[in-house]
Amino acid sequence: xxxxxxxxxxxxxxxxxxxxxxxxxxxxxxxxxxxxxxxxxxxxxxxxxxxxxxxxxxxxxxxxxxxxxxxxxxxxxxxxxxxxxxxxxxxxxxxxxxxxxxxxxxxxxxxxxxxxxxxxxxxxxxxxxxxxxxxxxxxxxxxxxxxxxxxxxxxxxxxxxxxxxxxxxxxxxxxxxxxxxxxxxxxxxxxxxxxxxxxxxxxxxxxxxxxxxxxxxxxxxxxxxxxxxxxxxxxxxxxxxxxxxxxxxxxxxxxxxxxxxxxxxxxxxxxx
Amino acid sequence: xxxxxxxxxxxxxxxxxxxxxxxxxxxxxxxxxxxxxxxxxxxxxxxxxxxxxxxxxxxxxxxxxxxxxxxxxxxxxxxxxxxxxxxxxxxxxxxxxxxxxxxxxxxxxxxxxxxxxxxxxxxxxxxxxxxxxxxxxxxxxxxxxxxxxxxxxxxxxxxxxxxxxxxxxxxxxxxxxxxxxxxxxxxxxxxxxxxxxxxxxxxxxxxxxxxxxxxxxxxxxxxxxxxxxxxxxxxxxxxxxxxxxxxxxxxxxxxxxxxxxxxxxxxxxxxxxxxxxxxxxxxxxxxxxxxxxxxxxxxxxxxxxxxxxxxxxxxxxxxxxxxxxxxxxxxxxxxxxxxxxxxxxxxxxxxxxxxxxxxxxxxxxxxxxxxxxxxxxxxxxxxxxxxxxxxxxxxxxxxxxxxxxxxxxxxxxxxxxxxxxxxxxxxxxxxxxxxxxxxxxxxxxxxxxxxxxxxxxxxxxxxxxxxxxxxxxxxxxxxxxxxxxxxxxxxxxxxxxxxxxxxxxxxxxxxxxxxxxxxxxxxxxxxxxxxxxxxxxxxxx
Numbered sequence: 001x002x003x004x005x006x007x008x009x010x011x012x013x014x015x016x017x018x019x020x021x022x023x024x025x026x027x028x029x030x031x032x033x034x035x036x037x038x039x040x041x042x043x044x045x046x047x048x049x050x051x052x053x054x055x056x057x058x059x060x061x062x063x064x065x066x067x068x069x070x071x072x073x074x075x076x077x078x079x080x081x082x083x084x085x086x087x088x089x090x091x092x093x094x095x096x097x098x099x100x101x102x103x104x105x106x107x108x109x110x111x112x113x114x115x116x117x118x119x120x121x122x123x124x125x126x127x128x129x130x131x132x133x134x135x136x137x138x139x140x141x142x143x144x145x146x147x148x149x150x151x152x153x154x155x156x157x158x159x160x161x162x163x164x165x166x167x168x169x170x171x172x173x174x175x176x177x178x179x180x181x182x183x184x185x186x187x188x189x190x191x192x193x194x195x196x197x198x199x200x201x202x203x204x205x206x207x208x209x210x211x212x213x214x215x216x217x218x219x220x221x222x223x224x225x226x227x228x229x230x231x232x233x234x235x236x237x238x239x240x241x242x243x244x245x246x247x248x249x250x251x252x253x254x255x256x257x258x259x260x261x262x263x264x265x266x267x268x269x270x271x272x
Numbered sequence: 273x274x275x276x277x278x279x280x281x282x283x284x285x286x287x288x289x290x291x292x293x294x295x296x297x298x299x300x301x302x303x304x305x306x307x308x309x310x311x312x313x314x315x316x317x318x319x320x321x322x323x324x325x326x327x328x329x330x331x332x333x334x335x336x337x338x339x340x341x342x343x344x345x346x347x348x349x350x351x352x353x354x355x356x357x358x359x360x361x362x363x364x365x366x367x368x369x370x371x372x373x374x375x376x377x378x379x380x381x382x383x384x385x386x387x388x389x390x391x392x393x394x395x396x397x398x399x400x401x402x403x404x405x406x407x408x409x410x411x412x413x414x415x416x417x418x419x420x421x422x423x424x425x426x427x428x429x430x431x432x433x434x435x436x437x438x439x440x441x442x443x444x445x446x447x448x449x450x451x452x453x454x455x456x457x458x459x460x461x462x463x464x465x466x467x468x469x470x471x472x473x474x475x476x477x478x479x480x481x482x483x484x485x486x487x488x489x490x491x492x493x494x495x496x497x498x499x500x501x502x503x504x505x506x507x508x509x510x511x512x513x514x515x516x517x518x519x520x521x522x523x524x525x526x527x528x529x530x531x532x533x534x535x536x537x538x539x540x541x542x543x544x545x546x547x548x549x550x551x552x553x554x555x556x557x558x559x560x561x562x563x564x565x566x567x568x569x570x571x572x573x574x575x576x577x578x579x580x581x582x583x584x585x586x587x588x589x590x591x592x593x594x595x596x597x598x599x600x601x602x603x604x605x606x607x608x609x610x611x612x613x614x615x616x617x618x619x620x621x622x623x624x625x626x627x628x629x630x631x632x633x634x635x636x637x638x639x640x641x642x643x644x645x646x647x648x649x650x651x652x653x654x655x656x657x658x659x660x661x662x663x664x665x666x667x668x669x670x671x672x673x674x675x676x677x678x679x680x681x682x683x684x685x686x687x688x689x690x691x692x693x694x695x696x697x698x699x700x701x702x703x704x705x706x707x708x709x710x711x712x713x714x715x716x717x718x719x720x721x722x723x724x725x726x727x728x729x730x731x732x733x734x735x736x737x738x739x740x741x742x743x744x745x746x747x748x749x750x751x752x753x754x755x756x757x758x759x760x761x762x763x764x765x766x767x768x769x770x771x772x773x774x775x776x777x778x779x780x781x782x783x784x785x786x787x788x789x790x791x792x793x794x795x796x797x798x799x800x801x802x803x804x805x806x807x808x809x810x811x812x813x
Contacts, residue, residue, distance in 0.1 A: 013770030021528065021780055024554065025787055032550030056791060057545025059799065078805065186311045189703070190710045195315070203314055207808065 075138040075234040077129040079208030084124035087161030095162025098155055101147065110166040115216040121168030121264060124160035126210040130234075131156040138234040168214075168264035178261040181254040183247065191246040196255050201265060208236060217260035224252045274661055274755055275353045276343055279360055281662045283340025284655060286368060287333050288741070294328035295734045297321045302687070302727035307708045307717040315704035319384040322702075324375055326387030327399075329643070331406050332371045334493040337651050338447070339363065339413040341496045342440050344658060346417060348755040349434040349503075350424045356416045363416070366409030374402025382810045386702070388486065389462060391478045394806045397466035400458050407451045414448040417441050425773075432764045433772050435519050436503045436757045442523040443495030445778055446488060449785070450531050453484025465806045472803035476543035477796040483534035484789060487556075491530040493643055497650035498523070501570045501603060504657050507758035508599035511577025516760035518569045520771045525562035528780045529555050532788035536621045540630045543802075548792050549623055555788065556621035563614060567607070574603075576761065598673040602653035605681040609645035613638060616692060631702075634695025637688045644730070645684040649677065652737060661755040665747040672740050679733035686726030690719030 007014050037051035045051035054060075099110075102119075106112050110120030119127060133139040134148035135156075151159070182188075184202055187195035197203035201211040212220060226232035227244035235241055244252070274280070301321055304312045312318050347354050354360065376398065377383040383395025421433065421441050457478050465473050502519050506512055513519060535552035538544050578589025594600050616638040619625045629635060656673055660666050667673070694716040699706070708717040770776050796802060 007769060007773075007776050011768075011770060013768055014776055017770070017776065017780065021784065024558065025551070025784070028551045028554035029547070032554070033547040036550065037546070052547070055545050055547025055550070057543065057548065057795060180313070182311070185313050186315070186705060188707075189705070190707050190712065198315070204316055204810065 072233060073137040075129070075133045075236065076136070077132055077208075077236070079125055079129065079236065083207075084128055084157060084160055084164070087124065087157075087165065091158045091161045092165045093162075094155075095158035095160070095165075098151075098159050099162050102159070105143070109169060110163050111169050111214075112216065115218040117210075117219055118215055119163040120166035122163055122210055123205075124157075124164035125208060127160040127163050128156050129208065131159065133234040139232060177263075178258050181251070181258050183251040183255050184258055188246070188251075193243050193246055196259075200259070202259075202262070211265060212259040213262035214264050215259055217256040220256040220259055221252055224256070228252075273347050273351050273353070274344060275347055276357055276360070277662050279354070279357060279364070280340045280344050280658075282364060283336045283343070284658075284662070286364075287336035287340065288655070288738070290328045290336075290371065291333045292734060292738060294325045294333065295731060297325040298329075299727040299731040301325065302724040305703065305705055306720045306724035307706075308721055308724055311705040316381060316384055318704035319386065320378060320381050323378045323384050323386050327374055327378065327403065328371070330387045330489070331374075331403055332367065334496075334643075334647070334651075335406060335410045335447075336367060337654070338443065338492065338496050339367070339410060341499070341654055341658075342413060342417055342444060344662075344755070345436045345440045345499070345757075346420045349436040349757055350420065352420070352424060352427075354416070355420050355423055359412055360416055363409040363412030366412070367406050368409075370402045370405025370407075370409060372402070373405060374399050376402075380810075384809055388482060389457070389478070391457075391462060391465075391473045391475050392804050392807045393809050394462065394465050394473070395809045397463055400463050400466055404455065404458050404463075407455055410451070411448060414444040417444040430766065432516075432767045434757070435513070435516060435760070436499055438520060438772075438774075439495065439499045439502070439523045442527045442774055442777070443492060443499075445774055446495070446527050446530060446781075447492040449778075449781060450485050450488035450492065453481045453534070454486075456484075457481035471806050473806050474796065474802040475804055476541065476802055477793065479538055479541055480535070480544060480789070480792055480796060483537045484531075484785075485534070486537050487534040488531040490639070490643065491526055491559075493647050495523075495526070496654060497606065497647045498526075498566060500650045500654050500657075501566065501606075502573075503757035504654065505570065505599055505603045505758070506573045506577060507756065508657060509574065509577040509594050509597055510580060511573050511758070513758050513760040514569045514572035514576060516762065516764045517767070517771065518565055519760075520767070522562040522565045522569070524771070524774075524777045525565070526559070527774065527777045528784065529558045529561075531781055532784035533559070533621075535788070535792070536623075536626070539623055539626045543796060544792055546623075548788070551788055553621055553623050555784070557618075560614075560618070563610075567610075570603075570607070573758075596670065596674065598656050598670060598677060599653050601674055602649050602656075602677050605677060606646045606649050606653075609641055609649070609681070609684060613642035613646055616641065629695050631700060632695035633699045633701050634692050636701050637691030637695055640691065641684065641688040645681075645688065649680055649684075652677065652680070655741070658755065659741065659744055660750070661752050663744065664749050664752060665744055666750055667740060667744040668747060669740060669743055672736060672743070676733050676736035676740060679729055679736060683726050683729030683731075683733055686729060687723050688726070690723040690726075694719050694723075 009015065033052045033055040034048060037045045037055050038048070045054055099106075105114050105116040106119050107114075107116075110122075111118045130139065131148050131151060134141065134144045135151060137145075148156075180197070180202060183193070184196045187193040187198070195203060196212075199206040199209035201213050205211060223232065224244045224247065227235065227240045228247070230241065233241060247255075301318065303309055304318060343354055343360060374383075377396035378399055380396075383399035385393040385395045385399070389400075417440060421437055424437070425433065461473055461478050461481070464470055502513055533552045533556040535544055535548055536556050539549055574593065575589050577594075578592045581589075581592040581594070583589030583592030595604075616634070619629060620635065620638060656667055695701075697716050699713065699716045699720075706713055706716070706720075708714055708720075
C-alpha cells in the first residue's frame with residue numbers, strides 16, 4: 001500500500017485520529033443503545049440490558065399467547081416455479097389412465113365444454129396444489145372433493161404431469177378476441193389490486209398462478225365471487241381474496257370475458 | 273505525460289456511449305409514468321427499462337469514468353508511464369463483457385429486478401454474473417492505481433504524493449472495499465438462487481449487504497467530481513488550490529466515514545436494530561465535514577482566481593471570474609446542485625425525518641439531483657478539459673459547451689425539484705403508472721408533468737454533449753501542452769507520513785466496518801428463519 005516509514009502508535013496523527021473515531025463511535029453507541037431507548041416515552045425497554053438488546057435488534061420472544069387458529073383448513077402448499085417440472089414418461093402414462101375419470105367434466109383432451117376448468121397444458125404445480133387442497137379440505141367442492149379424497153400423493157403428481165404434458169388447444173371462443181381491459185393490464189392501484197395479467201398471463205406468470213387464457217368465463221367469474229365472499233380460501237397469503245373483494249362486479253365480468261376470449265399462450269405465439 | 277491515450281479514450285467513449293443509451297431510457301420512463309401518457313400497457317417494460325437505466329448509470333458509466341480518469345491522473349500527475357497497460361486493457365475488457373452480459377437478459381425481460389436487485393425477486397443469473405465482472409474489472413484498476421503510486425513513491429522517497437493521485441487512490445480504495453458488500457450478496461446469495469442451487473434467500477441479510485455498497489458507491493461516483501473541483505477548476509480559471517492539507521484531509525475523511533454508513537438506507541427495515549441505525553446516522557452526518565471543507569476550500573480557491581483577475585471588494589471577485597469558461601460554469605452549476613442535494617440528504621440521513629420521505633419520489637429526486645446533477649455535470653467538464661489532450665484535436669465550440677451545460681443544469685433542476693415535491697406529497701417510488709385522477713394523487717399530476725418536461729431538456733443537453741465531442745473529432749490536429757493539474761498556493765515541501773499515505777485511513781475504514789456492520793451481519797446470517805422463497809422474474813414466460 002505504501003512504503004512510507006511505518007506509522008507507529010507514537011505518531012500523533014495515529015493517536016488523534018484513532019481516538020477521535022473511537023470517541024465518535026463510543027458516543028453514538030451510548031446514545032443509540034442506552035440513552036435514547038431509555039428516555040423515549042414510547043419505549044418498552046425495562047432496563048439497561050433490555051434497551052441494549054432492543055437497540056441491537058435482538059429478536060424478542062413472541063408473546064406467550066397462542067395464535068388464533070382459523071375455523072377452516074388452510075392450504076399448506078409451497079410453490080416454486082420448477083416444481084414438478086420434467087416429469088418422466090411413466091408418470092405421464094399413469095396420469096393418463098387416472099385422468100379417464102376426470103374427462104367427463106374436464107374433457108378428453110383436457111379442454112372442457114362444461115364450464116369446468118381447462119387443464120391441458122396447465123402448470124403442473126397448479127393442478128397438484130388444487131388436488132392437494134381438495135383432499136385436505138382447504139378447498140371444498142361437492143364434485144371434486146370425493147374424487148380427490150381417493151387419490152394418493154403419487155396419483156396427484158401423475159395427474160398434474162399428464163395434464164401439463166397435454167398440448168394447449170385453442171378453446172371455444174364464442175365472443176372472439178376482446179381488447180385487454182384495464183383491470184387485467186393495470187389493475188387498480190388505488191384499491192391495491194395488482195393487474196390480473198401480472199400473474200395469470202397476458203403480462204407475466206408467477207409461480208403457483210394458473211394461466212387463464214381460454215378458461216370458461218362462467219368458471220372465472222364464479223371463482224372470483226367465491227374468493228370475494230370467502231367461500232373459497234385456499235389462496236396463498238389470502239392474495240386472491242384481497243383482490244377479489246375489492247373488484248367491482250363490472251371488473252369481474254370484464255376480466256372473465258377477456259380471459260375466456262383469449263387463445264392459449266402457445267397458440268398465440270404461433271399465430272403471431 | 274499522457275501515453276495511454278487510446279486506453280483512456282476507450283474508457284471515456286464506452287462510458288458516454290452507454291450513458292447516452294441509459295439517458296434515452298430515463299427520459300422515456302419520466303414520460304410514460306407522467307400524466308402526459310396513458311397508463312403503460314405492460315408495466316414489465318417499465319421495470320425492464322428502469323433496470324437497464326439503473327445498472328448502466330449506477331455500475332457501468334461512473335466506473336468507466338473513474339477508471340479512465342484514474343489512468344489519466346496516474347500518468348499526468350506522477351509523470352510516469354502507466355505500469356500494467358495490458359492489465360488495464362484486461363480490466364476494460366471485463367467491464368465491457370460484464371456490461372453486455374448483464375444488459376442482455378435485462379433487455380429480454382429476464383431480469384427486471386432493478387439495479388438494486390430487490391431479493392426475493394430473482395432474475396437471470398447472467399445479469400448478476402455480468403455485474404460481478406464489471407466489479408472485478410474495476411478491481412484491476414484499483415490494483416493498478418495502488419501499484420503505480422507505490423512505484424512512484426519508491427522512486428521519489430519523501431516527496432509529497434501529488435494531490436490528484438492521492439485523491440484518486442483514496443477513491444479507488446474506497447470503491448474496492450465498498451464493492452465487497454454487493455459482491456458478497458451476489459456471490460453468496462443471489463447467484464446460487466438464480467442458478468437454482470437453492471430456492472430460498474435471506475432477504476434481510478441481502479439488504480444489509482447491499483447497504484454496505486449502496487451508500488459509499490455514491491462517494492465513489494463523487495470522487496472524480498471532487499478531484500475536478502480541486503485540481504482542474506483552479507487551473508482552468510487561473511487560480512490555485514487554497515490549501516494542500518485541506519484537500520488531503522477531505523479525501524481522507526471521505527475514505528474513513530463514507531463507507532460504514534449504509535444502514536441509513538434501511539431505516540424502514542425491521543430486521544436491523546434501531547441502535548445500529550442511530551450509529552450509521554451519526555457517521556452519515558460526519559460526511560458533512562469533508563463536504564463543507566471542500567465547499568470552503570473550493571470557494572477560497574476560486575476567490576484567489578477572481579482576485580488575481582482583478583476582482584475587488586467583498587463580492588467583486590465573483591464578477592471577475594471567467595464565467596464564459598465551461599469549467600467555471602460547470603463547477604458553479606455543480607455546486608448549486610450539490611448544495612440543494614446535500615440539504616435533501618440531511619433529511620434522508622436523519623432517522624426521524626426520513627420516515628416522511630422513505631420510499632417516496634423524494635428519494636429518487638434526491639439521488640438524481642446529486643448524481644445526474646452535481647456529479648455528471650463535472651464528468652462533462654472533465655471530458656471537455658481532457659479531450660484535446662487525448663485526441664490531439666481542439667474542442668473549439670465553447671458556446672456549444674456552455675449551451676450544453678446550461679441546458680443540463682436547467683433540465684436537472686426542472687426535473688428534480690418537482691420530483692422532490694411530489695415525494696413530500698407522499699407519491700411512492702418504483703411505480704410504473706399512477707392514477708392521477710384520484711383525489712389523493714391529483715395534486716402530483718402537474719409537478720410530474722413538469723418533471724417529465726425537464727427530462728426532455730436533459731435529453732437535449734445529452735445530444736449537444738455528443739455534438740461537441742463529435743465536432744471535436746472533425747477538428748484539425750494540433751500540438752497540445754502536457755496535461756497538468758492545479759497546484760496549491762503553498763505547495764508542500766514535506767507532509768506528515770499519515771497524510772502522504774492511506775494505510776492508517778484504510779485501517780480505520782476497515783475497523784469501522786467491523787464495528788458498524790459486524791454484529792448486524794452476523795446476527796442476520798445466523799438467525800434461523802431468515803430465508804424466504806425466491807420469486808423468479810420471467811421464469812414462466
